[in-house]
Amino acid sequence: MQVWKDYQEKNKEAFLNELLDLLRIPSVSAKSEHKADMLRCAEAVKKSLLEAGADKAEIYPTDGHPVVYGEKIIDPSKPTVLVYGHYDVQPAEPLELWHSGPFDPVIKDGKIFARGSCDDKGQFYMHVKALETMVKTNTLPTNIKFCIEGEEEVGSPNLGKFVKEHKDLLKADCILISDSAMISLDTPSIDIGMRGLSYIEVEVTGPNRDLHSGVYGGAVANPITILAKMIASMHDENNHITIPGFYDDVVESSEEERALLAKAPYDEEEFKKDLGVKALWGEKGYTTNERTGIRPTLELNGIWGGYIGEGAKTVLPSKAYAKISARLVPNQQSDTITKLLIEHLEKSAPPYITVKAELHHGGEPYMTPIDSTAYKAAAKAMHATFGKDPIPVRGGGSIPICALFEKELGIKIVFMGFGLDSDNLHSPNEKFNVENFYKGIETIPYFHQYFAEMK
Amino acid sequence: MQVWKDYQEKNKEAFLNELLDLLRIPSVSAKSEHKADMLRCAEAVKKSLLEAGADKAEIYPTDGHPVVYGEKIIDPSKPTVLVYGHYDVQPAEPLELWHSGPFDPVIKDGKIFARGSCDDKGQFYMHVKALETMVKTNTLPTNIKFCIEGEEEVGSPNLGKFVKEHKDLLKADCILISDSAMISLDTPSIDIGMRGLSYIEVEVTGPNRDLHSGVYGGAVANPITILAKMIASMHDENNHITIPGFYDDVVESSEEERALLAKAPYDEEEFKKDLGVKALWGEKGYTTNERTGIRPTLELNGIWGGYIGEGAKTVLPSKAYAKISARLVPNQQSDTITKLLIEHLEKSAPPYITVKAELHHGGEPYMTPIDSTAYKAAAKAMHATFGKDPIPVRGGGSIPICALFEKELGIKIVFMGFGLDSDNLHSPNEKFNVENFYKGIETIPYFHQYFAEMK
Numbered sequence: 001m002q003v004w005k006d007y008q009e010k011n012k013e014a015f016l017n018e019l020l021d022l023l024r025i026p027s028v029s030a031k032s033e034h035k036a037d038m039l040r041c042a043e044a045v046k047k048s049l050l051e052a053g054a055d056k057a058e059i060y061p062t063d064g065h066p067v068v069y070g071e072k073i074i075d076p077s078k079p080t081v082l083v084y085g086h087y088d089v090q091p092a093e094p095l096e097l098w099h100s101g102p103f104d105p106v107i108k109d110g111k112i113f114a115r116g117s118c119d120d121k122g123q124f125y126m127h128v129k130a131l132e133t134m135v136k137t138n139t140l141p142t143n144i145k146f147c148i149e150g151e152e153e154v155g156s157p158n159l160g161k162f163v164k165e166h167k168d169l170l171k172a173d174c175i176l177i178s179d180s181a182m183i184s185l186d187t188p189s190i191d192i193g194m195r196g197l198s199y200i201e202v203e204v205t206g207p208n209r210d211l212h213s214g215v216y217g218g219a220v221a222n223p224i225t226i227l228a229k230m231i232a233s234m235h236d237e238n239n240h241i242t243i244p245g246f247y248d249d250v251v252e253s254s255e256e257e258r259a260l261l262a263k264a265p266y267d268e269e270e271f272k273k274d275l276g277v278k279a280l281w282g283e284k285g286y287t288t289n290e291r292t293g294i295r296p297t298l299e300l301n302g303i304w305g306g307y308i309g310e311g312a313k314t315v316l317p318s319k320a321y322a323k324i325s326a327r328l329v330p331n332q333q334s335d336t337i338t339k340l341l342i343e344h345l346e347k348s349a350p351p352y353i354t355v356k357a358e359l360h361h362g363g364e365p366y367m368t369p370i371d372s373t374a375y376k377a378a379a380k381a382m383h384a385t386f387g388k389d390p391i392p393v394r395g396g397g398s399i400p401i402c403a404l405f406e407k408e409l410g411i412k413i414v415f416m417g418f419g420l421d422s423d424n425l426h427s428p429n430e431k432f433n434v435e436n437f438y439k440g441i442e443t444i445p446y447f448h449q450y451f452a453e454m455k
Numbered sequence: 456m457q458v459w460k461d462y463q464e465k466n467k468e469a470f471l472n473e474l475l476d477l478l479r480i481p482s483v484s485a486k487s488e489h490k491a492d493m494l495r496c497a498e499a500v501k502k503s504l505l506e507a508g509a510d511k512a513e514i515y516p517t518d519g520h521p522v523v524y525g526e527k528i529i530d531p532s533k534p535t536v537l538v539y540g541h542y543d544v545q546p547a548e549p550l551e552l553w554h555s556g557p558f559d560p561v562i563k564d565g566k567i568f569a570r571g572s573c574d575d576k577g578q579f580y581m582h583v584k585a586l587e588t589m590v591k592t593n594t595l596p597t598n599i600k601f602c603i604e605g606e607e608e609v610g611s612p613n614l615g616k617f618v619k620e621h622k623d624l625l626k627a628d629c630i631l632i633s634d635s636a637m638i639s640l641d642t643p644s645i646d647i648g649m650r651g652l653s654y655i656e657v658e659v660t661g662p663n664r665d666l667h668s669g670v671y672g673g674a675v676a677n678p679i680t681i682l683a684k685m686i687a688s689m690h691d692e693n694n695h696i697t698i699p700g701f702y703d704d705v706v707e708s709s710e711e712e713r714a715l716l717a718k719a720p721y722d723e724e725e726f727k728k729d730l731g732v733k734a735l736w737g738e739k740g741y742t743t744n745e746r747t748g749i750r751p752t753l754e755l756n757g758i759w760g761g762y763i764g765e766g767a768k769t770v771l772p773s774k775a776y777a778k779i780s781a782r783l784v785p786n787q788q789s790d791t792i793t794k795l796l797i798e799h800l801e802k803s804a805p806p807y808i809t810v811k812a813e814l815h816h817g818g819e820p821y822m823t824p825i826d827s828t829a830y831k832a833a834a835k836a837m838h839a840t841f842g843k844d845p846i847p848v849r850g851g852g853s854i855p856i857c858a859l860f861e862k863e864l865g866i867k868i869v870f871m872g873f874g875l876d877s878d879n880l881h882s883p884n885e886k887f888n889v890e891n892f893y894k895g896i897e898t899i900p901y902f903h904q905y906f907a908e909m910k
Contacts, residue, residue, distance in 0.1 A: 093768075305758050395670075
């Protein structure tokens with residue numbers, strides 16, 4: 001609609017500057033030192049919703065970081081869209097690899113560089129600005145609710161309780177989430193699936209104190225060596241995961257679905273070049289897109305033990321640690337896999353060490369049916385602004401709360417993501433293309449329009 | 456001698472307080488931030504030598520940390536003993552495991568707790584106080600030279616050059632080193648061998664940047680997983696080291712020597728209890744004392760990669776690192792083993808990662824013949840103060856410079872150590888028993904007396 005376009009064109013600089021302000025708040029949910037920043041960020045989100053035209057916006061405390069809720073109800077008889085997003089971000093480490101400060105956003109070559117620029121501040125803020133566009137031009141076709149949480153990056157430990165206790169408040173006809181990627185502006189796509197997650201931490205203890213590696217080396221188990229053996233044994237020579245029972249509940253994709261997936265554009269040479277690797281690694285028998293989409297995986301997210309400072313220290317350490325996470329596909333259950341992982345590690349521990357393993361967080365896999373109204377409205381909205389139909393793809397990431405949303409609220413979720421896989425999510429130099437940010441703001445009002453028409 | 460005893464009894468408090476002052480200087484050679492502390496410590500050592508009665512003491516700069524040289528020449532025709540020690544210490548990390556500050560020495564239950572208390576400030580300082588005892592009582596029977604370096608804990612990279620350039624200065628009849636342990640005050644022992652060392656660092660690179668473990672996990676090699684596989688493959692199921700050629704030059708100990716070693720007191724239950732482990736780990740076919748004495752070993756001294764902070768981060772890291780060291784026995788060569796290690800790691804690297812490995816430092820194994828004058832003098836000195844003959848044992852640690860000392864100066868080394876294996880060398884809560892400190896000061900003058908008599 002021309003009024004939307006005009007309004008957005010006139011305000012594009014303001015939209016961008018407001019986002020930059022939001023990105024300056026280091027809202028790292030994983031680190032307790034950022035508790036005050038989290039509150040400050042929640043306040044900023046609340047304020048932005050009210051300024052965009054929400055009737056009301058409130059901060060709901062939880063046992064962890066607060067949830068920001070806002071709404072604009074035009075007519076209770078009209079369809080309601082619930083927008084979910086998160087204002088928390090991943091830790092920025094390793095800081096030395098950033099070209100500019102993670103919380104000091106800069107725009108370079110048309111890209112916004114900052115932690116959270118794409119995941120998810122830049123993306124949920126598109127919805128705030130889309131709301132503003134529709135409110136200020138008196139064209140809002142649906143009721144709209146916002147649930148912007150502060151714990152997505154740590155597995156949403158308190159959102160489940162919030163959702164259960166506020167079912168009426170959150171009542172809606174669909175959930176719209178922009179917290180994922182599309183293939184490119186030339187090849188729009190919509191994620192129809194998210195993988196589940198099981199994230200654990202393991203502690204291996206050898207001797208009860210750090211030892212001199214000369215005096216004791218060779219006579220007592222080194223926890224790093226043993227942890228390495230435990231990790232090494234978790235993938236076989238075909239890179240299948242060896243944990244007993246791990247694949248039991250996996251729903252194998254049909255040949256048809258695999259054929260459909262194979263249609264997504266993919267250039268292996270380009271993929272390798274972008275990552276700077278000479279060869280790819282992965283589960284035998286599956287393509288790259290299948291490995292990241294329809295197959296469960298097991299990744300080491302961190303490892304540490306012994307002396308990791310400058311120079312050399314001849315120590316045989318007492319402890320070694322690893323952070324390990326599995327991505328899950330339908331119908332794997334996060335609880336089941338977590339139990340398998342922890343039991344496998346604890347049971348396979350040789351007698352000369354002790355192992356403690358515990359859950360950080362988990363989440364269930366989720367699939368969106370492409371025949372749902374929400375999916376159709378999203379596809380049509382993207383067609384309106386991109387000039388072509390989006391391709392349905394399986395995303396590799398996880399939004400832990402999806403399955404619970406559907407269960408508690410009884411409605412479907414659609415993932416309309418405007419990021420790119422190359423946005424360095426969770427990595428140094430996270431970025432969000434300015435063009436994608438504007439494209440999102442342009443597309444979202446169409447979703448509301450088509451959803452209202454179809455519903 | 457009674458005059459020694461009287462002098463030492465009168466000055467015991469001063470001896471201890473001076474050592475505490477020395478321990479307050481954080482002379483960590485591995486860390487560039489301690490460069491000024493290293494200089495300050497060298498000055499303190501020089502001053503202590505002069506105050507103890509040295510004719511001269513000087514600080515010799517090197518390309519790294521300086522060497523402190525001092526001497527007391529009573530008569531060039533008399534035998535000369537060269538005392539070697541080091542004023543640098545290991546890094547104190549992990550700091551949180553110390554019960555008191557590593558550079559804030561405290562005495563508790565008769566033990567001096569501080570980094571360097573035993574290794575090696577407390578031990579070389581016994582020689583300074585022994586010198587003082589002999590000088591102040593006009594009883595010094597030998598010439599005495601001190602070479603106290605500042606880079607032992609980083610592999611003495613510059614001492615070789617110093618020794619080569621100062622052969623005349625260092626000319627002596629034997630080298631006496633107190634930088635090792637004895638079994639106990641009840642069971643005195645002398646190390647007749649030191650293991651060599653080959654210490655490397657390896658960097659494994661997967662993708663060229665940290666990646667989102669959901670978006671890319673399963674499709675690109677995780678450097679932590681691959682590093683773990685590389686580490687796991689370095690020991691076989693019998694805990695033999697699998698690196699081709701690693702054992703080629705090892706001189707197998709004779710049955711006689713193994714029988715002699717078996718006589719050293721060893722209580723496996725006590726050993727396990729002290730370390731807090733349910734079972735021991737080690738190379739099949741060898742006892743604990745053999746594993747730490749006559750066999751080469753390979754230990755992981757540190758490992759790190761990915762996110763190691765609080766909470767969870769779903770990252771697939773670009774890099775993972777490990778610090779790995781081998782202890783060597785006669786006739787393994789440090790250079791050869793380093794080359795084997797590095798080549799093995801680089802050659803065994805699968806095509807989907809890149810590996811860089813480089814040397815931190817190395818040193819050759821060393822053996823002292825028990826029929827040497829120096830050994831005999833040391834054994835007799837210990838008999839004089841302990842009332843029994845010391846047991847000859849094979850030490851597991853390394854003093855990298857030993858082989859070079861012998862080669863350049865053409866003289867034998869004797870290791871008269873007064874520490875204990877339980878002194879937490881290189882670990883948090885390093886300590887040195889006050890009683891052992893005094894016993895060393897008491898014993899050393901006898902060494903000089905007997906060495907002068909035997910020579």
